[in-house]
Amino acid sequence: xxxxxxxxxxxxxxxxxxxxxxxxxxxxxxxxxxxxxxxxxxxxxxxxxxxxxxxxxxxxxxxxxxxxxxxxxxxxxxxxxxxxxxxxxxxxxxxxxxxxxxxxxxxxxxxxxxxxxxxxxxxxxxxxxxxxxxxxxxxxxxxxxxxxxxxxxxxxxxxxxxxxxxxxxxxxxxxxxxxxxxxxxxxxxxxxxxxxxxxxxxxxxxxxxxxxxxxxxxxxxxxxxxxxxxxxxxxxxxxxxxxxxxxxxxxxxxxxxxxxxxxxxxxxxxxxxxxxxxxxxxxxxxxxxxxxxxxxxxxxxxxxxxxxxxxxxxxxxxxxxxxxxxxxxxxxxxxxxxxxxxxxxxxxxxxxxxxxxxxxxxxxxxxxxxxxxxxxxxxxxxxxxxxxxxxxxxxxxxxxxxxxxxxxxxxxxxxxxxxxxxxxxxxxxxxxxxxxxxx
Numbered sequence: 443x444x445x446x447x448x449x450x451x452x453x454x455x456x457x458x459x460x461x462x463x464x465x466x467x468x469x470x471x472x473x474x475x476x477x478x479x480x481x482x483x484x485x486x487x488x489x490x491x492x493x494x495x496x497x498x499x500x501x502x503x504x505x506x507x508x509x510x511x512x513x514x515x516x517x518x519x520x521x522x523x524x525x526x527x528x529x530x531x532x533x534x535x536x537x538x539x540x541x542x543x544x545x546x547x548x549x550x551x552x553x554x555x556x557x558x559x560x561x562x563x564x565x566x567x568x569x570x571x572x573x574x575x576x577x578x579x580x581x582x583x584x585x586x587x588x589x590x591x592x593x594x595x596x597x598x599x600x601x602x603x604x605x606x607x608x609x610x611x612x613x614x615x616x617x618x619x620x621x622x623x624x625x626x627x628x629x630x631x632x633x634x635x636x637x638x639x640x641x642x643x644x645x646x647x648x649x650x651x652x653x654x655x656x657x658x659x660x661x662x663x664x665x666x667x668x669x670x671x672x673x674x675x676x677x678x679x680x681x682x683x684x685x686x687x688x689x690x691x692x693x694x695x696x697x698x699x700x701x702x703x704x705x706x707x708x709x710x711x712x713x714x715x716x717x718x719x720x721x722x723x724x725x726x727x728x729x730x731x732x733x734x735x736x737x738x739x740x741x742x743x744x745x746x747x748x749x750x751x752x753x754x755x756x757x758x759x760x761x762x763x764x765x766x767x768x769x770x771x772x773x774x775x776x777x778x779x780x781x782x783x784x785x786x787x788x789x790x791x792x793x794x795x796x797x798x799x800x801x802x803x804x805x806x807x808x809x810x811x812x813x814x815x816x817x818x819x820x821x822x823x824x825x826x827x828x829x830x831x832x833x834x835x836x837x838x839x840x841x842x843x844x845x846x847x848x849x850x851x852x853x854x855x856x857x858x859x860x861x862x863x864x865x866x867x868x869x870x871x872x873x874x875x876x877x878x879x880x881x
Contacts, residue, residue, distance in 0.1 A: 484588050485636070485813040488660075490768060490776045491582025492821040493679070493804075496856035498863075499829035501688040501698070503576040506855030506877070508678060512651040512783070517644045518674070520607035521619065574625050577679040579603060581651075581779060582805070582820070584673040585660035585772065586636040592811070593635055596673060599806040600628030603679025610634065610665035610673070625680050632673050634663040641669040654778035658771045681804060685725070685794060689828045694738035699725040702797040706762050707731075710755060711742050711790050717751030718744050721758055725794075742790075752785050759784070759793065766795050767817040776821075787852070790826045795819060825853055827860055836864050839873070846876060855880050 496504045584596065598605065605615065605628045616629040641662040646653045656671045663670055684701025697707060704725040711718040720741050725731055733741075746754060756777055763773035777784075784793070796804075801820040809816065835857065839846055847854040855877055862873045 481812045481814050483814045484590060485592055485594070485811065486587040486815045487584055487809060487813045488587075488768060488772055488815075488817040488819075489582060489584045489807075490763070490772060490819045490821070491676075491805075492580050492776075492780060492823055494578040494580060494823045494825065495576055495683070496825040496827055496853055496860075497687050498827050498860040499689045499832055501686040503682075504827070504856040504860045505574055505576050505680075506859050507578045507853075508575045509852055509855065509880070514607065515644065515646050515650060515652050517668075518607055518609050518652075519611045521604075521615075522606075574680050575678045577603065577681055577683075579605075579677045579679055579805075581655070581674065581676055583655050585658055585671070586634075586663055587660055588636050589638065591636065591638055593633070595631065595633050595810045597629065597631040597808045598675060600677055600679060600804075601806070602626050602681035602804070603677050604628040605630045605675050605677040607677070608632075608673075608675040610663070610668035610670060625678065628677055628679075630675060632665060634665045634673065636661050636663055643669050643671065651779060651782070654775050656775075657778070658769070658775050679804075683822055684796075684800060685792075685822060685824065687792060687824055687826055689826060689830075691829045691833065692735050694733040694735045695826065695828070697722070697725060697731045697733070697792075699727065699729050699731075701727065701800055703727045704794050704797070705765065706794065708758055708762065708793045709741065709790070710784060710793065711745075712751075712785060712788050713745070714788060715748060716745035717748065717755065717785060718742060718746065719751065719755045719758055752781070755785055756781075762795060763819060763821075766819040768819050776819075784823075789853070790828055790831075792822075792824045792826060794822050794824075796822055825856075827853075827857060832860060832864060835861055839865070839869075849880060 494507065496507065498504055579600070582598075586592075586594065603625055604617070604622065608615075608630055610632065612630040612632050614631045617623065617627055638661065641664060643656070643662070646656070652674075655674070658671065660671055663673070684699055685704065685707070686698045686700065687695055688698070689695045707722040707725055709718075709720045709722060718741055722731065722733070745751075760770075760773045760777050763776055764770055768776070784791070798818060801818045804820070805818075807816075807818070835846070839861065847857055851857070858873055858877050858880075862870055862877075865873060
């Protein structure tokens with residue numbers, strides 16, 4: 443069975459108990475009220491990260507994004523979000539008190555609202571993983587810059603998700619182990635020492651996706667006996683974003699921005715040997731941009747060789763990251779971290795940088811003492827399951843093609859879950875079993 447999440451839940455309790463709190467701010471005159479803590483002028487913090495979703499042709503997010511794509515170093519700390527409380531993560535209508543009508547088809551419950559009901563315990567081999575995970579929050583990292591040693595406390599919230607992996611180990615996290623009541627209320631707190639010395643960092647194997655993030659001229663940090671170049675965290679969520687992308691047969695794609703202005707949307711179309719990249723420019727607040735069928739087909743036809751494509755994509759993406767406020771080496775580190783996933787994984791995708799307001803809503807952050815500068819660059823990645831691809835998958839399914847999707851395809855489950863909404867109810871059993879076989 444394919445490993446779903448890195449399972450650690452290591453012995454953090456003792457670390458929490460022994461963690462020293464930051465000293466309180468004491469006024470020089472006890473009769474005077476506490477004044478706001480001053481901004482530390484010699485501390486700068488920069489953050490980058492990405493989240494991934496899959497959208498069907500109808501513009502709706504599809505669940506099933508709990509599968510791992512890249513192997514992280516063994517020292518990364520984490521928790522088994524789905525395994526802690528399976529039923530609590532099941533969405534309404536999935537058989538745990540929801541209002542949909544379900545019927546048994548060859549031993550698997552199929553519901554009339556296209557959700558799957560978990561199979562009875564008597565058939566554990568057909569247990570369906572909850573489909574609520576529609577956003578994969580991936581590799582946010584926080585870099586610290588200072589010319590002197592500083593003790594820093596960082597708290598990151600994830601109101602509509604759970605933070606599942608991190609390093610260094612946090613001093614506390616929410617929900618508590620075994621207390622997950624839904625995919626919400628996530629939070630972690632780190633205490634780190636920003637050092638001015640070079641520390642011995644844990645070994646990372648050559649080629650590991652984690653390694654490029656270290657190629658930045660930031661300070662090293664220490665937390666207990668754990669050293670690193672940055673704070674790392676990631677998680678699973680279910681939240682809406684401002685950008686929706688619809689597609690239709692013979693009618694290109696339509697982008698709708700329901701939030702603040704998006705500075706740039708970048709389209710990538712990747713095959714095993716070629717690729718295409720196109721900058722669509724800014725998308726104003728509360729606006730719609732339609733890419734006509736001709737424009738879309740011209741874009742997909744203008745394929746470059748792999749080498750040319752990667753060079754052009756790097757230029758476009760790194761420029762956008764630098765314009766967001768990241769340093770050049772940080773921008774390159776982010777690009778190189780996701781180069782394989784962005785540029786070598788077959789598929790059609792859109793990248794865009796969220797506004798600071800939306801970033802702070804999705805991942806509220808508190809840093810004590812407050813840095814003089816905080817840059818947060820969160821890149822949204824939307825895998826576009828185009829209408830033409832949906833119809834081809836449906837055609838292949840009905841023609842009996844097997845395997846329908848390569849099990850190593852990271853987005854196999856979301857694609858199958860989307861297909862589940864397109865087939866007749868009599869066909870849903872077979873799609874359901876394919877989904878079960880992935881978990």
